[in-house]
Amino acid sequence: MTERKRDPAAGAPRWVRPAAGSLRPATDLAAAAGQLTSGGSRPLDAAALRDALLDLYDFWLTTKATEIGITTSSGFAIVATGGLGRGELLPYSDLDLMLLHDNMPPEVVGEVAELLWYPLWDANIRIDHSVRTVPEAVRVAGEDMSAGLAMLEARHIAGDGDLSALLIGGARSQWRTGIASRFDELVEHTTARWRRCGEIAHRAEPDLKCGRGGLRDVQLLNALAIAQLADVYPSRSLASPTETLGEAHLSLLNVRTELHRVAGRGRELLLAQHADEIGAALRIGDRFDLARMLSDSARTVSYYVDAGIRTAANALPRRGLSALRRPVRRPLDEGVIEFNGEVILARDARPERDPGLILRVAAASATTGLPMAASTLGRLVETAPELRTPWPRQALKDLLVMLGAGPSAVGTIEALDRTGLWGRLFPEWGAVRDLPPRDVVHIWTVDRHLVETVSRASAFTTRVSRPDLLVLGALVHDIGKGRGGDHSIIGAELATQIGGRLGLWPSDIEVLSKVVRYHLLLPHTATRRDLQDPKTIADVVETLGGDLVVLELLHALAEADSLATGPGVWGDWKASLIGDLVRRCRLAMAGEPLPKPDPIDPRIISLAGSDTVHVELTLGDNSHIYNVTMIAPDVRGLLSKAAGVLALNALRVHSASVNGHRGSAINTFVVSPHFGAPPAAELLRQQLILAMDGELDVVSALEQKEADLAGKARAGEVHAAVPVNYPPAPPKIIWYDGEAEGHLVAEIRTTDRTGLLAFLTAVFERAGVDIAWAKVTTLGSSVVDAFSIVLPAGANEKTVRQSLERELFTVLPAPPAKVEEAS
Incomplete structure (x- = not known):
């Protein structure tokens, strides 16, 4: 109705001009x-x-x-x-x-x-x-x-x-x-907004208004309710373990209100600089607590929007030939059927008498890729009893089927978690639910990272002899986070508890616990220890008790864990390092003698021992990776000069190793150009000679290059770097005892910067310590560099550490964090 019917007695509307003044x-x-x-x-x-x-x-x-x-x-x-x-x-x-x-x-x-x-x-x-x-x-x-x-x-x-x-x-x-003719347009309009603004739950600086799970999505649900296709606020039974939809809406509104007040303007993006103040104003806590609350709220809203859109689509009248066909009920499992593109309960299903029905529904959803109907989840929430301990074997089987389904398992577990069913199955999940990452390289909350790891690990089940323990290990490998203390140790205890509840054999529970306890062993050893040192291999073999099954599980889990962490965390060189470590451990576990350090190429040996400088550049495993070998007289400062020359030529160092022979240093770098082709080896050689002769100060040149780039950014000639995570993590230095007296290993975790390796090695060399070997690993925008150093004779270890820490923090790109000691 768009026309107004006037009462003739009332007369035409009449506006009266206000009096002047x-x-x-x-x-x-x-x-x-x-x-x-x-x-x-x-x-x-x-x-x-x-x-x-x-x-x-x-x-x-x-x-x-x-x-x-x-x-x-x-x-x-x-x-x-x-x-x-x-x-x-x-x-x-x-x-x-x-x-x-x-x-x-x-x-x-x-x-x-x-x-x-x-x-x-x-x-x-x-x-x-x-x-x-x-x-x-x-x-x-x-x-x-x-x-x-x-x-x-x-x-x-x-x-x-x-x-x-x-x-x-x-x-x-x-x-x-x-609405019937405009529904597709509405969905397209919504998904375009999601693509443009991203997910609030996993966004460094979320858009509270237009992001997925934000206030616009609550308004979308209201629009569907006005069209009589969905409810605005469904019942409490379909609620997040911590918030209902109405509470999630209010939480988002409150954060956006405080964002306006703190920013002094109408902002929608929650910038990291405002997070602590907003958290304090709302009495939530610090920025991590705020991020956790936002994740819960946004994921709750997202779940209801997905369910609301599906419900609305099924409620619309069918058009064309589809209007003549009745939806078919297709059996999927006992008590579980497919109907109208959703997984629902069969008419004769009795969830109150069937504790395993939850997992059968979940397995059917994951394997078919069909979502579970909101009404089905609501009925399971209200009537399904708890599974007894230990679980029936069929329940464990259904869980493993769901976990092995691949990417579709992510949506299934998310739906179970938002409705509280997942917490029933795994009470330990509460500590990691919506827990924000503390490391800049992670892009997911801890609970979502665990599920993403399961999704990745499902592709590796043919590599291992126990695929069941692989996906279970992926599911719980970080379950110890959010509780304080070493999450690997805490997680191993929780894995034992979980394994007993699932009904695993005692021997399998022991393997699962080991996998969780040592899930970081392979990547940490490969990137911070010398793999050519027999003691390194012996230590790993002894730690794992010579168990080949655990070794292969850890190998597959290391890749799945890295792939589920974020872009750039897993690459060819990390894979080759871990692969080499696993190969050597397999030989040792099989009873064969540990291999000696790989021999240096005789051609390279023939070039060592003279006063000449030799540089060669060869193609690596693919067209973007190169090996650079630099041979020169072994003098202190050579490594920083070599790394500086590479940085000046826009060569990014992925890894580096240090060797020596007959008074010559043989430094090998794995590099990739930032763009284009690498410079000629002769150019690198000439610059290295200039640097060794003191005619080229590579550290000063790098600092000037960085300053010039910053000036161009301020002038708008280039784009300034933008933080990739929220909130940024400070750098960290961890010290470990070396293989002998007077040897130390320093592991440095920080964000990358141009010439970082040159700056770090220059600090060591100015302090008068020798670098025995180095492992350099780049993970996206983060680096984990380990240096084995030899202290000067008679030097006080504590004094040298403190001095090195002060100097290292001056070249790292963020304020220092508390220094941690390894046990």
């Missing part, structure tokens, strides 16, 4: 809003602030409407959309206002609009305004998806209430009758 400015409104937002010594909390601002603007607008003659019989009405329309007005939100009129003369409409808009503009209050008749507004709602969604939540403010009701009723009626 009777209009008051809006400066008082802006001042009052600012005072409410700042709050003085006793600021309002987020919810109270929104209510106060809503009352303030409603009062001003209704008063202003009376002043300028917008009355019930004037033929005009003021309608609010956006935050003001929803009753969710934030401190720095725009005012979304529509001036409705009943076909009034253009000159009158223009005069009324100026009397309403100009005071707001003069007071620097941001407004998004429009002037329309009801038919015009309804037509816009039908043509523009964003405008149509906004009008569904319109609210009458002042003037002719019948006119506002006509608009609101007309927009909603048009939405309901046209």
